[in-house]
Every structure is written in C-alpha cells, then in structure tokens.
Amino acid sequence: MNGFRGILAICCVLACSITAAVAEDENNGKRYLIIHSDDAGMSHSVNRGTIEAMENGIVSSASIMVPCPWLPEFAAYARENPDKDYGIHLTVNSEFKNYRWRPVAERNKVPSLLDEDGYMYRGAEAVVANARADEVEIELRAQIDRAKEMGIPLSHLDTHMGTLLMRADLFEIYVRLGVDYNLPVLFMANIPPERLKQYPGLKDNFDAKKQLLQSNGLPVLDFVTMYYQGGPHEVRKAHYLNVIRNLKPGLSEIIIHCGYDGPELEAITGSYKLRDDDRRIFQDPEVIAEVKKLGIEVITWKQAHEMAAKPQAAQ
Amino acid sequence: MNGFRGILAICCVLACSITAAVAEDENNGKRYLIIHSDDAGMSHSVNRGTIEAMENGIVSSASIMVPCPWLPEFAAYARENPDKDYGIHLTVNSEFKNYRWRPVAERNKVPSLLDEDGYMYRGAEAVVANARADEVEIELRAQIDRAKEMGIPLSHLDTHMGTLLMRADLFEIYVRLGVDYNLPVLFMANIPPERLKQYPGLKDNFDAKKQLLQSNGLPVLDFVTMYYQGGPHEVRKAHYLNVIRNLKPGLSEIIIHCGYDGPELEAITGSYKLRDDDRRIFQDPEVIAEVKKLGIEVITWKQAHEMAAKPQAAQ
Incomplete structure (x- = not known):
C-alpha cells in the first residue's frame, strides 16, 4: 500500500488550483479541456477501463506505461485506432x-x-536518491522508441508519479525529450511556490523551460487537476462536476485513472474503487451533458499541439 | 491463441500413459501421487487459484515462473508457507x-x-531455432538463484511448455541443473518412441541421464499425465477420476493448471475455463474421497526426493 499512499500524496499536490495563465483575449475566452487517463498498459483492468472510457465516454487522451506487462494489449488497440490520442x-x-x-x-x-x-524501484524517493540522469534518459528514450516501433501514434509525454519533476536534472531531461521528439509534455504554466516542496525539480529555470517549449510550438497547460481520492460515487462525481463548472478560459487537463474493479486490480492497488469510479463518471450522461451545456471544448493533446504550433508557424 | 494451441499440443503429448517402471516389489505396491499445478506467478488469477487448491484441495506441489510479473505475490506466499512444496x-x-x-x-x-x-520468444519453435545453449543456462540459473534469493524454499524443477525437452543440449542443461542444485527434475522413466517426435531432445543419452539423476538420489517419475483440454466440467472430472482409479504402483504425477476464470485470465489465455475447472476438481470432496478410498498416497516433490535419496544413502 506504500505505492498507493505515495501516489495519493502526489495527486493531492497536483490537485491544486492553478490560475489560468492564458488571458481570455488570447483564446477568445474558450475553455479547452483534455480529459486524460493515466497508466494504460499497467494492467488488463486499466486497459479495459481506459478503452471503454475513450470509446463510450469523454476521455480524450491516455498515456501508456511502456515497461508494463500489458503494453502489447494496449499497443494493439492503439494501432487499430490511430485516430485516438496516446x-x-x-x-x-x-x-x-x-x-x-x-x-x-x-x-x-x-x-x-x-x-x-x-x-x-518502487518509490519515487529511491529513484531521486539513486538514479543517474544519463541512465534515466537512456530508459526514457527506450520507452518512447519502443512505443514508436510498436506502431503507436504518439501525441505527448507525461510523468508517472511525478517522479521526473522531483529532481532538476530529471525535469531537464523531461523537457528536452519533448523538444527532441516534438511532443508536448505535461507542463503547468504556473506553479504555486508551496508546491515546489513536493516537486523541487521544477524550480530550476522553470521560466526558461516554459519558453523553450513554447518557442518550439509546444503547448503548456493553464490548469491541471487530479482527484486521486476515494469516497462515495456521488461525492466524487459532484467534485468533478464542480471542477468542470469552474473551469476558466485556457487549456486545462483533468487527469483521471480508469480501471475496472475486480480481483486483478484489487490485488495490485488500493485505488481500485476510485479507478472504477473514474471510468464510470466520465461515461456518465449527466457529466457529458454538463460539459456540452457549458460549451467546454474537449480536445486531445494532438489538437492542443496543433493550436500551440499555429501561432509559431505564423511568426 | 497460438500460445494456447501450442501448449495444447504439448499437453496432449504429455498426457500419454507411460507404463509404471517401478515394480510393485520396489515400493510395496504403493501408489504415490504428486498432484502438481503449473504456472504460479504467471498471473494473479493463477496465483489465487493455485493457493486455493493447495490450501483447500489436494494439490501437493506447484512450480513457479520466475520471469513473470506476479512472482512477488506468489513468493510472499511461499515465504509465509514454507511447509508447502514449490x-x-x-x-x-x-x-x-x-x-x-x-x-x-x-x-x-x-x-x-x-x-x-x-x-x-512466444513459441517453443523460436527458442529451439534461435537459443544458444550457454545463454539458456545463464537464464535458467538466474531464475533458480532469484527464487532462492527471494526466500522461496525449492523442491524441484520442471519445464514450461516442455521447451527444454525439445533440443538435446537444452535437455542436457535441464538435467545438469537438477544435479547441480540437488533438485529433482520432472523426468519420466520411460518415453514411448512415438513421443520422441515431439521431444527430440529426449533421445540423446536418455538412459545415461536417468542413471545420473538416480545415482544422485533424485527421483524419476513412473507415470505423468496432463489433461489440458476443455469440455464440460463433469466430463473433465470423470477423466481425472478415471486417471486416479487406474494409477499403477510407483511414483506418478498429475499436472494441472489452476486459475480463476475472470477478465484477467480470459484476456491472457484461451485456457481460462479449464484452469478454473482444474482448481475446482482438485478441491471436490468426491475426488478427494476417491483418492483416500483408493489408498493413494498424495506426496510432495520434497517427499519424493527424500524417498529416492534414502536407498542412495544406504549404498
């Protein structure tokens, strides 16, 4: 259960509200939202839940854990459904x-x-304490290259458990990989100072890295939220509806974790109920209708990339 | 499904009846039976099914796939239950x-x-075509050593999909590992000639290898059977009861594959129903009572080893 608590702590940090940095006049006041499911490939339960939420719900993007044993199942789906966002x-x-x-x-x-x-390693702390930056880069490039070799069309990069945000040299590699592969990275436009305690890697040349991404036509997010906490379905659904109703203009991402409750997922992680719940909520007709009613434009990372790249092309 | 068909073919071969080689006077006419479940560590479903069949049924031994992702779960069980046979x-x-x-x-x-x-590699054929014997030995030693390092008490070795019986140099390594680690290997005392087509590795110095094992106090089996075929529960149960009723004196092994039917196992293998069925049959009170009524002595590999070693010690 240590892993669960570790993730939970990270998620609470990410769940902070970050003020929309993009002024309304920059995007005509529009609210763009990426609804993103983490951990594809991690288990059959997560693959099943992610695919269902992309097919039947409003999940617009997912990211894949390449080292995990169920990668081949999700890779086959991605190859057969290249219109979706990975x-x-x-x-x-x-x-x-x-x-x-x-x-x-x-x-x-x-x-x-x-x-x-x-x-x-199990814990992010052990990675921070032991990992050589050059070896992290070798592994991360191997993951991206392997996914491409397996025929998965890629739209972006992000970081499992936020580990790559915890050390300046790892954060440096993370951003550099985005530029090198021409893939957006999950990057928040503004970080409240108190959050730097959790992600100390972010403080090193943060503005320069943001500028580097933007000058390469890669988008940064105005708002990111994650609700990796259990609780009754109605409470969780109400939380997400509240997030959706309070979205500000700009580019936002809601990070969720889709899965199917069952013996496999229960034997893996204490988060089995919330993963099952996330899958259900983002297929819920009421949630879908609310997003539509509010005029929120649910987009993919690929679309966000295209939107960010256009002004650059015009320069 | 290719993997399933491949295993099926191998299993049909193993299901042959091998005449008991141990004369009645050598073991007082007793029928010793190892009821053995393969593939522990392969998935959560298999771990769950195997543990249940060992705890509540008459499965007396199991063997573990060390490279598989669910090894840590089964290793923890083995450490906590060192009286059981692995x-x-x-x-x-x-x-x-x-x-x-x-x-x-x-x-x-x-x-x-x-x-x-x-x-x-997926298929046994690809291993036979490509594997270097020295590299196979490196990997197999790494698997045994890793299991020991993880605190798993070991009683024997066997070969997943029979791959190590398909090439003479791999079979040579398999037997040598048994001797080097002082662990019995699944080894049949007599192989009907027609079976050598499936396992051509067996024909090379078979008698010398048997003698090597026996001279090291390691047991060989008089009869091995496996029923890796689907079908109605009652038909499968009747088959196993028939096997049990027709056991001859000597040391026999019934190889089964325990699992729990469910989305995880169904996404892995077409054998999900028969694995669920094997788990149920070897907990069935009628099957357990029949074994008892017939006076069959269900033993572990550790007990078989002790029985084989005793005459050697007396020499």
Whole structure:
C-alpha cells in the first residue's frame, strides 16, 4: 500500500488550483479541456477501463506505461485506432507490492534505476536518491522508441508519479525529450511556490523551460487537476462536476485513472474503487451533458499541439 | 491463441500413459501421487487459484515462473508457507499475445532468447531455432538463484511448455541443473518412441541421464499425465477420476493448471475455463474421497526426493 499512499500524496499536490495563465483575449475566452487517463498498459483492468472510457465516454487522451506487462494489449488497440490520442507515461517506478516490471532498456545500461530484484524501484524517493540522469534518459528514450516501433501514434509525454519533476536534472531531461521528439509534455504554466516542496525539480529555470517549449510550438497547460481520492460515487462525481463548472478560459487537463474493479486490480492497488469510479463518471450522461451545456471544448493533446504550433508557424 | 494451441499440443503429448517402471516389489505396491499445478506467478488469477487448491484441495506441489510479473505475490506466499512444496517452472517462453514478460538475466547476456520487443520468444519453435545453449543456462540459473534469493524454499524443477525437452543440449542443461542444485527434475522413466517426435531432445543419452539423476538420489517419475483440454466440467472430472482409479504402483504425477476464470485470465489465455475447472476438481470432496478410498498416497516433490535419496544413502 506504500505505492498507493505515495501516489495519493502526489495527486493531492497536483490537485491544486492553478490560475489560468492564458488571458481570455488570447483564446477568445474558450475553455479547452483534455480529459486524460493515466497508466494504460499497467494492467488488463486499466486497459479495459481506459478503452471503454475513450470509446463510450469523454476521455480524450491516455498515456501508456511502456515497461508494463500489458503494453502489447494496449499497443494493439492503439494501432487499430490511430485516430485516438496516446502519450507515453514516462515510467521509472514499479511501485506495487505484488506485481512488478522491469525496464525497457537493457539493464546493464540502467543499473541505477533498479532495485535488488532487478525491477524498477518502487518509490519515487529511491529513484531521486539513486538514479543517474544519463541512465534515466537512456530508459526514457527506450520507452518512447519502443512505443514508436510498436506502431503507436504518439501525441505527448507525461510523468508517472511525478517522479521526473522531483529532481532538476530529471525535469531537464523531461523537457528536452519533448523538444527532441516534438511532443508536448505535461507542463503547468504556473506553479504555486508551496508546491515546489513536493516537486523541487521544477524550480530550476522553470521560466526558461516554459519558453523553450513554447518557442518550439509546444503547448503548456493553464490548469491541471487530479482527484486521486476515494469516497462515495456521488461525492466524487459532484467534485468533478464542480471542477468542470469552474473551469476558466485556457487549456486545462483533468487527469483521471480508469480501471475496472475486480480481483486483478484489487490485488495490485488500493485505488481500485476510485479507478472504477473514474471510468464510470466520465461515461456518465449527466457529466457529458454538463460539459456540452457549458460549451467546454474537449480536445486531445494532438489538437492542443496543433493550436500551440499555429501561432509559431505564423511568426 | 497460438500460445494456447501450442501448449495444447504439448499437453496432449504429455498426457500419454507411460507404463509404471517401478515394480510393485520396489515400493510395496504403493501408489504415490504428486498432484502438481503449473504456472504460479504467471498471473494473479493463477496465483489465487493455485493457493486455493493447495490450501483447500489436494494439490501437493506447484512450480513457479520466475520471469513473470506476479512472482512477488506468489513468493510472499511461499515465504509465509514454507511447509508447502514449490518448484521452478523453468521458463524460456513468453507465449501470450497481450501480456508479456522479460528474462531474469540481464538481456545483453541472453540476446538469443529474445524477440524483437525484448521479451522472451512466444513459441517453443523460436527458442529451439534461435537459443544458444550457454545463454539458456545463464537464464535458467538466474531464475533458480532469484527464487532462492527471494526466500522461496525449492523442491524441484520442471519445464514450461516442455521447451527444454525439445533440443538435446537444452535437455542436457535441464538435467545438469537438477544435479547441480540437488533438485529433482520432472523426468519420466520411460518415453514411448512415438513421443520422441515431439521431444527430440529426449533421445540423446536418455538412459545415461536417468542413471545420473538416480545415482544422485533424485527421483524419476513412473507415470505423468496432463489433461489440458476443455469440455464440460463433469466430463473433465470423470477423466481425472478415471486417471486416479487406474494409477499403477510407483511414483506418478498429475499436472494441472489452476486459475480463476475472470477478465484477467480470459484476456491472457484461451485456457481460462479449464484452469478454473482444474482448481475446482482438485478441491471436490468426491475426488478427494476417491483418492483416500483408493489408498493413494498424495506426496510432495520434497517427499519424493527424500524417498529416492534414502536407498542412495544406504549404498
């Protein structure tokens, strides 16, 4: 359960409200929203839940954990459905107690990323304490390259458990990979100072990195929220509806975690109920209708990239 | 589904009746039976089914696939239940379509065991065609050593999908590992000639290998059977009851595959129903009572080893 608590802590941080940085006149006051599901490939339950929420719900994007055992199932879906939106959930942790995975790169090239059993470390702290930056980059490039080799069309990058935001050199690599591969990275336009305690890697040349992304035509997000907490379905649904009703103009992302409750997911993570609930909520006709009524434009990372790139092209 | 069909073919071969080689006077006419479940660690479903059948049924032994993602869950159970009987299901295949695993050894040390995605090959044929024997030995030793390092008490070795019986040099390694680690290997005392087509590796110095095992106090089996076929529960149960009723004196093993039917197992393998059925049959009070009524002694591999070692010790 340590992994669960660790993720929970990170999620509470991400759930902060970040004031929309894009002025209304820059986007005609429009509210663009990416509804994004993490952890595709992590398990069959997550694959099933993610695909259902993309097919039947309003989840507009998902990101994939390439080192995980169920990658081939999700990769096959992505190849068969190239119109949908996929990113790489850059992964340097194998956080669960019962169920583990190994890196994509050859292990002798990334020894500082591995625990004594040859899996990736469970905790983000262990990665921060032990990982060599050059080996992190080898592994992350291996993940992106492997996904491309498997025929997955990619739209963006983000970071599993926020680990790559915790050390300046890892955050540097994260942004550089986005530029090198011409893929947007999950990057918030403004970080409240108190959040830097959780993600100390962000404080190093933050503005310069934002400028680097934007000058390369890569979008940054005005608002990011995540609600990785359990609770009754109606309470959780009300929370999400509240988030949706209070969206400000600009580019926002709601990060969710879709899955199916069942023995597999319950044996992996204490978050099984909330993952099942996220899947249901973002297929709920009332939630879908509310988004429509409010005139919120649900978009993909690919569309966000195109929107960000256009002004650059005109320069 | 190719993996399923491949396994099915192998299983049909193993299901042959091998005449008991141990004369009645050698064991007082007793019928010793190991009821053995394969593939522990392969998935949560298989772990759950195997543990239940060992706890509540008459499954007396199981073997573990060390490269598989759910190894940590089963290893924890084995550490907490050292009185139960565990072997290594030596694994050089990652046969399923949607769900894959990587080797235990560093991949640059075993490149001939890997497909283009860095997983173990799916089919036994690909292993037979491509694997270097020295690399197979590196991987198999890594699997045994990893299990021991994880605190799993080991009683025996066997071979997933029978791959190690398909080439003489792999069969040689398999037997040598048993001797080196002082662990019995699944080894049949007599192989009907027609079966050598399926397992051509067996024909090379078969008698010498048997003698090597026996001279090291390691048991060989007089009869091995496996029924890896679907069908109605009652038909399958009747088949197993028939096998049990017709057991001859000597040391026999029934190989089964326990699991729980559900979305995880169904997404992995077409054998999900028969694995669920095997779990149920070997907990069935009628089956348990029949074994008892017939005076069959259900034993572990550890007990078989002790029985085989005793005469040697007296020499």
